[in-house]
Amino acid sequence: MSFPEGVKSWTIDKFSNAHNSFTQSLQPDTSYDLFIDEPGFAQLSALEKYNKCTLNFMWIINDALQKGLKVRAMGSGWSFSKVAVCDGAIINTKRLRLKIKPKAENFDPQFLAAGNNTENFKFLQCGNTIISLNRLLEQESVPAKSLRCSGGSNGQTIVGAFSTGTHGASLNVGALTEMIVGLHIITGPDRHVYIERSSRRITSPLFHQKIGAEAIVDDDLFNAALVSFGSFGIIHGVMLEVEDKFLLKQKLGRIPYDDNLDAAIRLGSFDRIESHLPFPLNDPIHKLYHFELAINPHDFGFDDPGKGVYLRSMFKCPVEQYDPIVVEEKYSYGDDTLGLMQSVLDTLDKIPGGINNALIPKLVNALFKLAYDRPEAATGTIGETFNATKFRGQLFSAAFGISRESVKDVILHCLEINKSIKLAGVMAFRFVKGTAATLGFTRWENSCVLELDGADTIVNYDFMKALSDRLVEDNVEHTIHWGKVNKFLDKNRLKKMYGEEKIKAWRTQRSRIMTIDVQSIFNNDFMKACGLDEFMPTTLIV
Numbered sequence: 001m002s003f004p005e006g007v008k009s010w011t012i013d014k015f016s017n018a019h020n021s022f023t024q025s026l027q028p029d030t031s032y033d034l035f036i037d038e039p040g041f042a043q044l045s046a047l048e049k050y051n052k053c054t055l056n057f058m059w060i061i062n063d064a065l066q067k068g069l070k071v072r073a074m075g076s077g078w079s080f081s082k083v084a085v086c087d088g089a090i091i092n093t094k095r096l097r098l099k100i101k102p103k104a105e106n107f108d109p110q111f112l113a114a115g116n117n118t119e120n121f122k123f124l125q126c127g128n129t130i131i132s133l134n135r136l137l138e139q140e141s142v143p144a145k146s147l148r149c150s151g152g153s154n155g156q157t158i159v160g161a162f163s164t165g166t167h168g169a170s171l172n173v174g175a176l177t178e179m180i181v182g183l184h185i186i187t188g189p190d191r192h193v194y195i196e197r198s199s200r201r202i203t204s205p206l207f208h209q210k211i212g213a214e215a216i217v218d219d220d221l222f223n224a225a226l227v228s229f230g231s232f233g234i235i236h237g238v239m240l241e242v243e244d245k246f247l248l249k250q251k252l253g254r255i256p257y258d259d260n261l262d263a264a265i266r267l268g269s270f271d272r273i274e275s276h277l278p279f280p281l282n283d284p285i286h287k288l289y290h291f292e293l294a295i296n297p298h299d300f301g302f303d304d305p306g307k308g309v310y311l312r313s314m315f316k317c318p319v320e321q322y323d324p325i326v327v328e329e330k331y332s333y334g335d336d337t338l339g340l341m342q343s344v345l346d347t348l349d350k351i352p353g354g355i356n357n358a359l360i361p362k363l364v365n366a367l368f369k370l371a372y373d374r375p376e377a378a379t380g381t382i383g384e385t386f387n388a389t390k391f392r393g394q395l396f397s398a399a400f401g402i403s404r405e406s407v408k409d410v411i412l413h414c415l416e417i418n419k420s421i422k423l424a425g426v427m428a429f430r431f432v433k434g435t436a437a438t439l440g441f442t443r444w445e446n447s448c449v450l451e452l453d454g455a456d457t458i459v460n461y462d463f464m465k466a467l468s469d470r471l472v473e474d475n476v477e478h479t480i481h482w483g484k485v486n487k488f489l490d491k492n493r494l495k496k497m498y499g500e501e502k503i504k505a506w507r508t509q510r511s512r513i514m515t516i517d518v519q520s521i522f523n524n525d526f527m528k529a530c531g532l533d534e535f536m537p538t539t540l541i542v
Helices: 046-067 109-113 132-142 159-161 203-210 219-226 259-269 271-276 335-349 359-371 405-420 458-473 492-497 500-513 518-523 525-530
Strands: 007-010 014-016 023-025 030-036 071-074 087-094 121-125 180-188 192-198 214-215 234-241 246-255 287-295 309-318 377-380 393-404 425-433 448-456
Touching: 030 046, 030 405, 046 087, 046 180, 046 192, 046 203, 046 234, 046 518, 121 132, 132 159, 132 518, 159 234, 180 246, 180 405, 192 203, 192 219, 203 214, 214 259, 219 500, 246 271, 246 287, 259 271, 259 405, 271 309, 359 425, 393 405, 405 448, 405 458, 405 525, 448 458, 458 492, 492 500, 492 525
Parallel strands: 030 087, 071 087, 192 214
Antiparallel strands: 007 030, 014 023, 121 234, 180 192, 180 234, 246 309, 246 377, 287 309, 287 425, 393 448, 425 448
C-alpha cells in the first residue's frame, strides 16, 4: 500500500498509556505514524509543512473509512482512562510540533483595534507538549511569555491536556481550556474547519485562507469541541493565548480546618486566612493565583491544628531576581501528591504480601512527613513550578469536580468511607475558576477538584466507586475527570452529572461538523457506554 509522504505504517497491536494503568488492544498493523522531517518537507515553510500535514490527516480519515476502521489521534498518552483510545488504529502525532507566530494580518481588524497584543497568541500543532511550550515561551520567546495556567505535570500534549479538561488550580484563569481561543479540526476526508467563538472573534479571513480551512464562528460549537477527548475529529492545530512571563511565589504549611478556612473555601473569603498566606491580599504586586489543600485521611480532624490540612498557596508577581526551584530527584512531579505516591510504590515493592488495610495508614502517615519535609517557600516560573514529570510504575489518579459549597460534605463522606476502605493515597482539593466548555468537568463558576492520588491498587478503585455512589445517594452534584480513572462512568451517571439537555447539545454540535460515517470511526467503547456516540441529524449543519 502506498502512503503519502509524512505518513508511515505503525506496526503495533496494543497501546499502553504513559502511566501503565491500562493497555488497549488495536487491530494489528493498521495504525499510522506521522513525520515532518521527510525529504519532501525540507524546503517548505512552516505553514506549508502544516498544510501538508492537514492533507495527510484527511488521507488517513479516508483510509480508515475505506477499511471500516476506528481511529483516534494520540499524543503523549497521558490519560488514565480509555476516553481517547479505540480498538482500531491510533495516529501517532507526537512529532508534529510546528509553532507559528501569527502576523498582524492574521487577526480580525476589530480585535486589533481593541488594542489586543498579537504577541500573546501562538498557533501550535497538536504534538507540542506542555514542557516544550514552557521552554518556547519562557526561554526562547522575545519578549518572554508564559502559559496562563498549568496542570500538575508537563508531559501532556497541549491538545490532549485541554481536551480532557486538565485543570490546575488557578483561581482567576481556570482550566487549560481557557487558554485555547481557536481550533483547527480535520472532520472528514475532504473537510477541515477552523472554529472560534463569535463572542470573541480573533482571527481574520486571511488566516483561514492560509490554512485552507472553512471558518465557523460560533460559541456553542466551540464550547462543545473544547472538551471532546478526540471525538470531534483530529484537532490539528490550536490558537493559544499566553501572557507576559511571571513568577509564582508559593508557601506550604499545615493549618487547621476551622471556620476561617471553611469561609475561604465556600465564600472566597481569603482574608479570614490571610495570616497563613505569604502576602497580604491587598498587595499591589503579589496576587493570589493558586490555592490547594492536601488531606491525609488517616491523620485529619476538623478544628485540630495538629491534624489539619496542608495548604499550598501561590501568588503571582512580575519577574524579578530569584533562586529557581530545584527539583529533588526523590520527587517525581511538581504536583506533590503523585510524587508522594512514587515513594509509596518504592516502599510497596519491599513489603511481603503487598498492601493491606492495617498497613495503609502507617505507610501514608510516614510518607506525608517525607513529602512535606521541605522548605515552606519557593519561587519559580510556571514551567519551573509544575515540572519534573518523571515517573516509575503504575499509579492511580482519579478526580471529582464539585462546587466549593460541597467541599466539607465531601470530606465527611471520604472520612466515613475511609473507616472501612482505607485510601492508599492522598486527598487533594484544588480550587479553579469554572469553564464554559459544554462537558468541562469544572462546570461550576467556582469549582473545586478533589483528586485521589495513590498506588494502583484495588482498594483505591473501591474507594472511588464508594464515594461516587454516596455523592449520588446524597444528591451532591459532582462530575468526574475525563482523563483520569473513570471506569464506572455510564450514560445514567453522565445524565446526573451534566443533565440530558447539555449532553444532547454536545452531541448535536458534534454532528454539525461530521457525517454519520466519519462520526462512526471516531466513536469508541467509552463513548458508547456514556451515550455520547449517537448521531444527531440537525438543520444546524454548517
